[in-house]
Amino acid sequence: RITENRYARFLCLPAAAFFVIMTGSSPSSIRALLMFTLYLSAKTLYAYYDGYTSLGVAALAILAVDPFSAYSLSFMLSFAAVLGITAFSQPIKKSLCFLPGSLAEAFAASISAQAFTFPILAAAFGSVPLTALLANLFAVPLLPFIMGAGYAAVFLKLFGVNFLLAEAADFLIGFVLKTAELAAKLPFANIKIHTENALLFFLFWALAVGAMCLYYKAKKKMAAFAEFDLTRPGSRGYNKSREAARRFPLADR
Numbered sequence: 001r002i003t004e005n006r007y008a009r010f011l012c013l014p015a016a017a018f019f020v021i022m023t024g025s026s027p028s029s030i031r032a033l034l035m036f037t038l039y040l041s042a043k044t045l046y047a048y049y050d051g052y053t054s055l056g057v058a059a060l061a062i063l064a065v066d067p068f069s070a071y072s073l074s075f076m077l078s079f080a081a082v083l084g085i086t087a088f089s090q091p092i093k094k095s096l097c098f099l100p101g102s103l104a105e106a107f108a109a110s111i112s113a114q115a116f117t118f119p120i121l122a123a124a125f126g127s128v129p130l131t132a133l134l135a136n137l138f139a140v141p142l143l144p145f146i147m148g149a150g151y152a153a154v155f156l157k158l159f160g161v162n163f164l165l166a167e168a169a170d171f172l173i174g175f176v177l178k179t180a181e182l183a184a185k186l187p188f189a190n191i192k193i194h195t196e197n198a199l200l201f202f203l204f205w206a207l208a209v210g211a212m213c214l215y216y217k218a219k220k221k222m223a224a225f226a227e228f229d230l231t232r233p234g235s236r237g238y239n240k241s242r243e244a245a246r247r248f249p250l251a252d253r
Contacts, residue, residue: 012036031082085112103137138179146173152165
């Protein structure tokens with residue numbers, strides 16, 4: 001929401017660049033910085049922002065500088081997760097309308113990201129974490145506070161001021177790590193993917209993602225069709241027909 005303010009955008013970009021430097025300029029952080037820059041540019045120029053285009057531009061820019069980044073696990077997981085969030089986060093969030101807004105958003109983002117990163121995790125580590133979704137429900141809402149407290153602590157430390165923000169950030173980070181540790185100890189926390197079962201797993205994953213795509217595509221078409229249903233009160237078609245009946249009374253005869 002802060003990016004809605006034109007003047008605040010000039011502060012967001014240096015902060016994001018500082019974050020990239022502090023995290024070691026990994027492919028995932030560079031991807032985030034490039035996409036964020038494109039988003040701010042679109043906002044400033046009143047242009048349409050497309051997530052898929054932004055993701056593709058970021059991938060091309062990173063690979064143009066370092067083609068071997070394509071073999072980096074950080075690169076693959078980051079782009080796969082963002083692709084999943086871009087494709088399915090909003091539809092899943094609408095399906096979780098019974099949950100509070102922030103919880104539904106975190107749950108939807110976690111599900112969509114995990115759906116696209118499972119094959120990479122299975123190929124790289126030979127296992128798939130099932131409890132990551134549960135751990136993310138506690139970790140994701142805390143990340144803005146952790147980053148905000150960390151940024152503020154570093155900035156104030158330059159002037160010799162300490163408001164216990166670093167301690168607060170450290171406490172929250174410890175909570176997140178402890179949550180991940182407890183989730184990893186739960187029964188069936190990880191599914192081992194053996195070499196002989198890898199093909200079966202990837203086939204199941206492809207079928208599941210394909211079914212999800214078809215489901216939301218059909219749901220979108222049904223919603224569009226319902227908008228022009230002449231018999232359903234409140235739909236666009238119903239309202240148009242009533243308006244036509246009022247304007248042209250003879251049309252009812």
